[in-house]
Amino acid sequence: MRKKIIAGNWKMNKNFEEAMALTSEIVNMLKDEYKGSAETVLIPPFVYINAVSRMLEGNISSGAQNCSNHASGAYTGEISGDMLKTIGAKYVIIGHSERRQYFAEHNDWLAKKINAALLSKLFPIYCVGETLQERENNIHFDVLNSQISEGLFHLSNEQMKNVVIAYEPVWAIGTGKTASTEQAQEVHAFIRNLVKEKFGSDISENLTIQYGGSVKPDNAVELFSAPDIDGALVGGAALQSRTFVDIVKAMK
Numbered sequence: 001m002r003k004k005i006i007a008g009n010w011k012m013n014k015n016f017e018e019a020m021a022l023t024s025e026i027v028n029m030l031k032d033e034y035k036g037s038a039e040t041v042l043i044p045p046f047v048y049i050n051a052v053s054r055m056l057e058g059n060i061s062s063g064a065q066n067c068s069n070h071a072s073g074a075y076t077g078e079i080s081g082d083m084l085k086t087i088g089a090k091y092v093i094i095g096h097s098e099r100r101q102y103f104a105e106h107n108d109w110l111a112k113k114i115n116a117a118l119l120s121k122l123f124p125i126y127c128v129g130e131t132l133q134e135r136e137n138n139i140h141f142d143v144l145n146s147q148i149s150e151g152l153f154h155l156s157n158e159q160m161k162n163v164v165i166a167y168e169p170v171w172a173i174g175t176g177k178t179a180s181t182e183q184a185q186e187v188h189a190f191i192r193n194l195v196k197e198k199f200g201s202d203i204s205e206n207l208t209i210q211y212g213g214s215v216k217p218d219n220a221v222e223l224f225s226a227p228d229i230d231g232a233l234v235g236g237a238a239l240q241s242r243t244f245v246d247i248v249k250a251m252k
């Protein structure tokens, strides 16, 4: 059975006290209200991962928003996969569009980060997605093809089993514009097929593909009804316990 994952990316938000309060609210609400099988992942800023991880119960994990492509050494300001693993992180986002856009992270660089994450036994959530201009120019499938093949196609089948992909159309992130369920499903099926051609149907059928881009409680149910949408990577709506838990609850 394909794993369903709802992850909340807090980005650079919340002070320590607020992060602790948000975590405890989410943990308590899920304990009381959620009977489904999806895994919930909280992805706070690096500095809170340890404290957040210690508060988690049940089918809730933590993750990081980024990691270094190096294992250790003189890389001032960087955080390695091992550091994250040993403070409780299970997942790590690689290639979020904000990292691609503001920190010039390109596919070849991200491929190295994927390797580093896997070496540290973290599960990478590899983000892909086209800009509005790329969609309007009708080159979104080419862009997605490059992001996936250059970022992931060097992996072995064993490694690929541990990768999650998040489709996040850049034009839908933080804009309130969600891709329609048909648009998202079309891309998810395309991604699954690309992965099938390279790694075979066992891997592609078990691959978790999350959708991200203005997911809210009122659009989550419909998005999650699509056959190739296996969860969500949530930004803005993950900063408030009620809305985030309601999105998790939309995944039966």
Ligand code: PEP
Pocket: 009, 168, 172, 173, 174, 175, 176, 212, 213, 214, 215, 233, 234, 235, 236, 237
């Ligand atoms: C994101 O940044 O991964 C994201 C999907 O943000 P939002 O939900 O706010 O669009």
